[in-house]
Amino acid sequence: MRKKIIVGNWKMNKTHREGMEMLVHFLKLLDLELSLNEDSGKEFPEIVVAPPYLIVADSAVLAQGWDIKIAAQNCSSEKEGAFTGEISASMLKAAKVDYVIIGHSERRNYFGETNQLVANKINRALESNLIAICCVGETLQERESGKQFQIITRQIQECLFHLNNDQLSKIVIAYEPVWAIGTGKNATPEQAQEIHKYIRSVISGKYGKEISENISILYGGSCNPQNAKSIFSQPDVDGGLIGGASLNARDFIDVVKAIL
Numbered sequence: 001m002r003k004k005i006i007v008g009n010w011k012m013n014k015t016h017r018e019g020m021e022m023l024v025h026f027l028k029l030l031d032l033e034l035s036l037n038e039d040s041g042k043e044f045p046e047i048v049v050a051p052p053y054l055i056v057a058d059s060a061v062l063a064q065g066w067d068i069k070i071a072a073q074n075c076s077s078e079k080e081g082a083f084t085g086e087i088s089a090s091m092l093k094a095a096k097v098d099y100v101i102i103g104h105s106e107r108r109n110y111f112g113e114t115n116q117l118v119a120n121k122i123n124r125a126l127e128s129n130l131i132a133i134c135c136v137g138e139t140l141q142e143r144e145s146g147k148q149f150q151i152i153t154r155q156i157q158e159c160l161f162h163l164n165n166d167q168l169s170k171i172v173i174a175y176e177p178v179w180a181i182g183t184g185k186n187a188t189p190e191q192a193q194e195i196h197k198y199i200r201s202v203i204s205g206k207y208g209k210e211i212s213e214n215i216s217i218l219y220g221g222s223c224n225p226q227n228a229k230s231i232f233s234q235p236d237v238d239g240g241l242i243g244g245a246s247l248n249a250r251d252f253i254d255v256v257k258a259i260l
């Protein structure tokens with residue numbers, strides 16, 4: 001059965017001190033509130049926090065002994081060497097990071113990341129035994145001209161279809177419509193379900209039904225404590241990639257609780 005996963009993407013927010021304080025606060029709330037759900041029999045999601053690089057290693061130390069995982073927001077497409085300013089997948093693994101977000105639309109838009117570069121980063125992540133969260137999604141213009149299925153198919157083909165079955169099983173896909181990220185305008189539950197089901201069918205076409213049924217597909221884009229429950233209740237939505245609402249411990253806990 002596929003995993004439910006909630007990922008908090010802090011983006012370029014929080015100093016080391018602010019981040020560690022927020023994480024401690026979050027873990028205390030988690031301990032207190034979610035222990036109440038322990039006997040409910042409901043499947044508990046994997047909780048993943050993606051702080052900025054400078055906080056990643058200490059967050060991973062803090063996360064040991066708790067039931068949360070740490071993600072990086074990016075990694076280099078290169079293994080090592082003269083690439084000033086870059087952080088490699090193997091460095092992240094050595095820092096006890098488990099996940100890495102790859103191909104976020106902000107990286108694609110502001111830093112010119114192409115599907116080919118995303119594919120290379122995914123390769124580096126898998127070589128280092130990181131779980132790669134591969135982000136896909138259409139812009140507003142693409143949706144308004146009815147091209148969302150075409151765009152997403154291409155992103156999946158070019159970012160993922162070079163992987164074998166075993167490698168694909170280490171991938172999480174995040175559907176993040178660009179028009180919904182940080183805009184306060186989330187996709188409706190029906191829009192999210194339509195695309196998630198479609199993504200699963202594209203994966204099934206290449207890798208077969210069993211693999212497509214086992215891959216977790218997360219929704220991201222203005223997901224918050226108010227709208228999370230209706231989005232997460234869709235059959236092909238396996239959790240969320242949460243930006244703004246993950247910056248506040250209370251809100252992030254409420255988003256996590258929405259999937260229970």
Ligand code: PEP
Nearest residue numbers: 181182220221222243244
């Ligand atoms: C994101 O950063 O991936 C995201 C979905 O942001 P927000 O929740 O703020 O729209």
